[in-house]
Structures are given as C-alpha cells and as structure tokens.
Amino acid sequence: MTIVDLPATGTAGGPALPQERRLVTAIPGPRSQELLARKAEAVAKGVGTTIPVSVVAAGGGVIVDADGNSIIDLGSGIAVTGVGNSNPRVVEAVTAQLNAFTHTCFTVAPYESYVAVAEQLNALTPGDHPKRSALFNSGAEAVENAVKIARHFTKRQAVVAFDHAYHGRTNLTMGLTAKNIPYKSGFGPFAPEVYRASLSYPLRDGGLSGREAADRAISQIEKQVGAENLAAIIIEPIQGEGGFIVPAPGFLPALLEWARANDVVFIADEVQTGFGRTGAWFASEHEGIVPDVIVTAKGIAGGLPLSAVTGRAEIMDSAMAGGLGGTYAGNPLACVAALAAIESYEQDGLIERAKEIGTILIGRLNALRTADPRIGDVRGRGAMVAIELVDPATGAPDAALANRLAAYAHAEGVLVLTCGTYGNVIRCLPPLTISDALLVEGLEVLREGLRRA
Ligand SMILES: *Cc1c(COP(=O)(O)O)cnc(C)c1O
Numbered sequence: 001m002t003i004v005d006l007p008a009t010g011t012a013g014g015p016a017l018p019q020e021r022r023l024v025t026a027i028p029g030p031r032s033q034e035l036l037a038r039k040a041e042a043v044a045k046g047v048g049t050t051i052p053v054s055v056v057a058a059g060g061g062v063i064v065d066a067d068g069n070s071i072i073d074l075g076s077g078i079a080v081t082g083v084g085n086s087n088p089r090v091v092e093a094v095t096a097q098l099n100a101f102t103h104t105c106f107t108v109a110p111y112e113s114y115v116a117v118a119e120q121l122n123a124l125t126p127g128d129h130p131k132r133s134a135l136f137n138s139g140a141e142a143v144e145n146a147v148k149i150a151r152h153f154t155k156r157q158a159v160v161a162f163d164h165a166y167h168g169r170t171n172l173t174m175g176l177t178a179k180n181i182p183y184k185s186g187f188g189p190f191a192p193e194v195y196r197a198s199l200s201y202p203l204r205d206g207g208l209s210g211r212e213a214a215d216r217a218i219s220q221i222e223k224q225v226g227a228e229n230l231a232a233i234i235i236e237p238i239q240g241e242g243g244f245i246v247p248a249p250g251f252l253p254a255l256l257e258w259a260r261a262n263d264v265v266f267i268a269d270e271v272q273t274g275f276g277r278t279g280a281w282f283a284s285e286h287e288g289i290v291p292d293v294i295v296t297a298k299g300i301a302g303g304l305p306l307s308a309v310t311g312r313a314e315i316m317d318s319a320m321a322g323g324l325g326g327t328y329a330g331n332p333l334a335c336v337a338a339l340a341a342i343e344s345y346e347q348d349g350l351i352e353r354a355k356e357i358g359t360i361l362i363g364r365l366n367a368l369r370t371a372d373p374r375i376g377d378v379r380g381r382g383a384m385v386a387i388e389l390v391d392p393a394t395g396a397p398d399a400a401l402a403n404r405l406a407a408y409a410h411a412e413g414v415l416v417l418t419c420g421t422y423g424n425v426i427r428c429l430p431p432l433t434i435s436d437a438l439l440v441e442g443l444e445v446l447r448e449g450l451r452r453a
C-alpha cells in the first residue's frame with residue numbers, strides 16, 4: 001500500500017498534511033504491527049507505547065501512520081509540539097543551522113543562538129528583575145540543575161516536592177516524583193533530603209481554600225523539615241502527569257510568600273505548563289506569582305530536545321564557572337529551533353489560540369459532565385484540560401473506565417493520554433495548530449466512547 005503523498009515538511013502558512021481523521025485499517029494496521037513486533041525484540045520493555053502505530057508524518061493536528069491512517073493528535077508528544085510538528089519556521093531554522101554547524105559544545109566554543117535563547121527566556125518569564133538562564137537537554141536534567149543551583153545558593157540541602165508531583169525519571173527527579181508505579185518501584189535508593197508536602201487538590205481536599213491548603217503544607221514543612229534546612233520548594237503550577245490538578249486560588253501565592261520570608265528558593269516546574277500551553281506564556285502568570293527559578297522544556301523548541309533553568313541573577317550566578325553545563329546542553333540545532341518556535345508562538349498568535357482551544361475543551365467537556373456523573377471533574381487551563389473519571393456513587397477513582405475510554409479513542413483514531421496518581425484522568429494537550437473542526441471531532445469520539453464504555 002502506498003501512503004499519501006507527503007511533503008518532507010509543512011509549507012509556510014499552514015500544515016501540508018490533510019487535516020482529517022482517516023482510518024484505512026484497524027489500529028494497529030499491518031505495517032504498524034510489523035514495527036511493534038520489531039520493537040518487542042529490540043527495545044527494552046520499560047520503554048512503553050501509548051498508541052500502537054508506526055509514525056511516518058505529523059503536522060497541524062494529525063499524526064499519520066505507515067498504514068495511511070491519520071490520527072487526531074490530542075497529545076502533542078506530551079505537550080511538546082505546541083507549534084505543531086515540523087513547524088515551517090522551525091524546519092527552516094534547523095535546516096540552515098544543520099548546514100552551518102551541528103555542535104561545538106557551548107562550554108567549549110560558544111555561539112549566538114544559545115545566548116539569544118537565554119535572552120528570550122529572561123525576557124519572557126515572569127518578573128522584570130535581572131535574570132540568567134542555563135540550557136540543558138531534558139526536563140529532568142533541568143530540574144536537577146535547578147535544585148543544584150538552589151542548594152549552592154542557599155547552602156542548604158533539603159528540597160520539598162508535593163503530592164502527585166512529577167519531575168522526571170533520573171535519580172533525583174524520581175525522588176521528587178510522587179507516583180510509585182511505574183516511575184519509582186524497584187529503581188531506588190533515591191536521593192536523600194527530599195521531603196513531600198500536601199498539595200491543594202480541590203476535588204479531593206474536602207473544600208480547603210488555597211490559603212488553608214497552603215497553611216497545611218507550610219505547617220508540614222516547618223514541623224518536619226525546618227525552613228533553616230530548606231534550599232527550595234519545587235512545584236508544578238498545574239500538575240501534569242499527576243492529573244492536571246489546578247490548585248485552589250491563593251495556594252501558590254501563599255507558598256511563594258512563605259518561601260520569600262524564609263529565604264527558600266521557589267522553583268516553578270513549568271516543563272509541561274510553559275510556552276503558551278495554558279493560554280499565557282507561563283502558568284505562573286494566572287496566579288500572579290513570580291517564581292525565583294523557572295524550569296522549562298517540552299514546548300520550548302518545536303520538538304527538538306532542549307530545556308532551561310531561568311532565575312534571579314544572584315541565585316543563578318552563585319554556581320562557579322564549570323559547575324553547570326553538559327556536552328550537548330544548548331545544542332545549536334535545538335537553540336535555533338527554540339528561537340523559531342518562540343517566533344511562531346508570538347507571530348502566529350498561538351497563545352491566543354491556546355485560550356480558544358481551552359474555551360472549546362472546557363465548554364464541551366463540561367457539557368459532557370453535566371450529562372454524565374462518571375466525569376467527576378473537568379479542569380485545566382488553555383490547551384491543557386482533563387477529565388477525572390470516578391464512580392458516581394462513591395467518588396472513587398475509576399482507572400478502568402479511563403483505560404477503556406483511551407483504548408476506544410485510540411482504536412477510533414484519536415490520540416489521548418491518561419494520567420493521574422490513580423490513573424483515572426484523561427488529558428487533552430493538542431498542538432496549538434489544531435483546527436477547531438479536528439478538535440471537536442476528537443471530543444465527539446470521546447463522547448461516543450463514554451457512551452459505550
Ligand atoms: C515531562 C516533565 C518533566 C521531565 O521532562 P523530561 O524531558 O521527560 O525529562 C519534568 N517536569 C514536568 C512537570 C514534566 O511534565
């Protein structure tokens with residue numbers, strides 16, 4: 001079977017792939033099955049798969065597989081391709097860079113694009129104080145470095161993370177992450193001096209206000225850790241893998257205020273919420289908070305691996321020269337991709353688009369919720385919205401229903417992701433380049449899935 005005529009990249013001004021859901025085989029089709037059989041023989045089992053396909057192209061709001069199926073993308077490769085796959089601006093910038101040079105190691109022989117990304121991050125992140133940035137490869141690597149820097153600056157060691165947190169899969173970030181299976185079980189021992197505090201989780205908090213939930217966390221921290229030992233608290237302004245939990249208003253500002261008063265570095269992990277995803281450059285803006293340090297990755301570079309730590313100049317400059325870096329950190333291909341992606345967020349109106357997507361998602365999912373008590377909650381901001389599925393009688397998490405619904409959507413050509421400590425949350429993270437028509441069609445498939453599940 002031949003697949004559709006695919007240009008190598010999108011064309012300026014719009015995605016080149018037909019923007020449609022199209023199923024020409026069952027999922028997985030024969031070619032995808034072939035790849036999955038090879039994967040099982042060649043790739044470590046711990047590297048999982050959400051949807052069983054063999055991808056050959058993606059752009060706009062679709063992913064095309066080797067069998068010619070065109071799948072509606074409500075995942076963006078986990079919130080990475082905000083500007084769309086093979087965004088034309090990104091393709092052009094990376095192609096030019098590829099032909100100029102691919103690597104010198106910034107800490108050996110520096111280049112302009114790295115500095116330009118740092119300047120952009122310093123300007124775009126909340127707060128007009130002097131800032132510095134350092135670039136890395138992955139979200140986890142950036143989180144590790146944010147903690148390193150906070151410890152060096154404060155000369156303290158303890159770090160507080162929160163219930164339901166997700167910060168990555170390296171040793172320190174596994175320790176910061178809350179959920180045991182699949183992220184931690186059997187992978188210890190974990191790094192010392194990591195402590196956990198309670199989050200504000202409005203659905204399951206018994207009606208605590210943001211202020212009350214913050215007081216609870218602060219009391220835990222003061223009684224169990226002690227501010228004088230605490231280098232940093234790290235928190236996702238909206239939790240990602242943990243279930244798209246939006247804390248009650250006032251929770252984050254109260255924590256930040258306490259951190260300031262106690263010389264504790266406040267680190268916002270905006271790896272998933274950053275870069276326009278929530279309808280603002282950074283989710284911290286919705287709460288009016290100015291974190292001391294912000295960690296970014298995922299949506300930063302249109303799909304190329306890049307991450308960053310951006311923070312107050314005095315904190316960031318505390319580490320000695322040579323203390324921060326990495327062979328590939330701030331690779332020139334990734335840096336020019338980030339500059340092009342930032343240009344796309346700005347020039348193509350994508351942050352505004354994230355708000356529009358949020359209006360559609362929240363409106364439609366709330367309408368579903370009204371008719372279906374198994375949807376216990378609809379929450380999120382912008383193009384980061386989830387439903388939490390529950391037993392209507394008890395409110396208990398219903399992971400089985402979430403899994404059935406996701407499996408139905410995948411079979412019908414709609415890629416959604418599950419998440420949450422209890423595995424009962426279905427999340428929507430579409431590329432900001434998705435059309436209204438595709439988005440609505442994807443949600444219609446979810447509606448039908450709920451009817452059948
Ligand atoms: C994905 C994620 C990370 C880890 O990023 P990687 O690039 O996978 O290492 C850290 N924090 C948050 C909030 C994330 O969503």
